[in-house]
Amino acid sequence: MxxxxxxxxxxxxEGDFVVFLIGMRFNKPWKIHQWWGALTAMPRMLRTLAQRPELGLLAVEYAITPRGPLTIQYWRSVEQLEAFAKDAALPHRPAWHAFNKAVGGNGDVGIWHETYLVxxxxxxxxxxxxxxxxxxxxxxxxxxxxxxxxxxxxxxxxxx
Incomplete structure (x- = not known):
């Protein structure tokens, strides 16, 4: 501890930085098969980012809200955050594709993010x-x- x-x-x-909030909302919590893939994708992404500091993630905090998980991420730059999200060789893009294929717009699971440039x-x-x-x-x-x-x-x- x-x-x-x-x-x-x-x-x-030192310098500018980015605060990135990203979370998931279990709109229909009983539909585990709908949200399990998205829930387990975030730890894989964060492990990759922890192993590769050059990608720009500085630190992360975790929270559980009444309707789902939330991470508070600190990034060196918005360019690095967006590069991570777009790179097909890194885990975000495949996870995003899988989420859209499995859940899409059916309303069972919500995901959200907010980006603040400081x-x-x-x-x-x-x-x-x-x-x-x-x-x-x-x-x-x-x-x-x-x-x-x-x-x-x-x-x-x-x-x-």
């Missing part, structure tokens, strides 16, 4: 009594004093 850092910490990452320094992070998490795993876990005592200071906004 990761060590907890007592007190307040922040995160720092400009350098245009973010704010606070962790209290936490191990490195999220952006602190993608970048650097730093003492709060290094980033500022207020949310505005941490995101680089001028005090008014």
């Amino acid at each position: 990761a060590a907890v850092f007592p007190g307040r910490m922040s995160a720092d990452i 400009a350098a320094g245009r973010y704010e992070v606070l962790y209290a009594n936490m191990p490195p998490f999220g952006l602190a795993r993608a970048g650097e876990h730093v003492p709060m004093a290094r980033k500022g005592d207020t949310a505005a200071a941490r995101r680089g906004a001028s005090a008014t």
Whole structure:
């Protein structure tokens, strides 16, 4: 288990980065045969990305919501994220093809993603009594004093 850092910490990452949220919704949870393939495809993709850091994935966090799984991914660039998605030699494209063939638009399973491009320094992070998490795993876990005592200071906004 990761060590907890007592007190307040922040995160720092150099340059622009991407936050990519991707999840699945079990619209008809009893139809396991419809969602099992998509559910098991994500761990294969993430293993490939962990083994090949040059593809651009910096860190990933996992969550289970009441209707399905969610991953929060941190990428170096949107170009690397899109290259991974489009490359037929990597696991995303075959998984996407299989999902469309098996599920398509029948409504049994939903999948979704949101992509956020974050400009350098245009973010704010606070962790209290936490191990490195999220952006602190993608970048650097730093003492709060290094980033500022207020949310505005941490995101680089001028005090008014």
